[in-house]
Amino acid sequence: MSRLLRASILLLALASCGGGNSTAPKNMDDACAIVRQRPAYFSAMRATERKWGVPVHVQMAAIYQESKFIGNARTPHQFALGVIPMGRQSSAYGYSQALDGTWDEYQKEQRRRGAKRDRISDATDFMGWYMSQSSERLGISLNDAEAQYLAYHEGRTGYANQSYLEKPWLVDVAAAIGRRSEMYRGQLEYCR
16 A cells, blocks of 8 residues: 555544534434434533533533534634724634633633533533532522523623623523523433
8 A cells, every 4th residue: 555545544534533523413403313413412411411410401402502513613703894804702612602711710620621612521511510500609490591591691790780681682592592492302302
């Protein structure tokens, strides 16, 4: 076998082992289809549910909203004068769209320096960690996808100050997440 052929095979093998998934599941409105297409997602979410108590359907609804299940999701670029790139809207990245500072806090507190935002098991563990703290500090039920999302989006201080009330669009998004969570819950009961 030629060196070029061996190098090509090696490169192809390495490329196929890439990081997070960069495409969304085919049918994001069907929890059972997501589980069938991406069983690793379900395994990660079940592990998070066991560890932190956050139900799978709540995690799924939040991840749908944050990244559409795309592991390398980023916020859009900002442009000055419509053409000059000025960087991204925020440092949010990965399945959970965790911000740099919050992700660093999670890694330090949980002693998970090797955790990556584009790895589904790390992203769901992060969400479980964050939502369980919101439950402890703010009294938000782990089953309440709508309120959990408002605390996730606004931060716990913003949620406590009800900053979301000044953002009707965000209240609408959170309500949609609550409906999606319930839809996923019903579907998961059926497909399990």
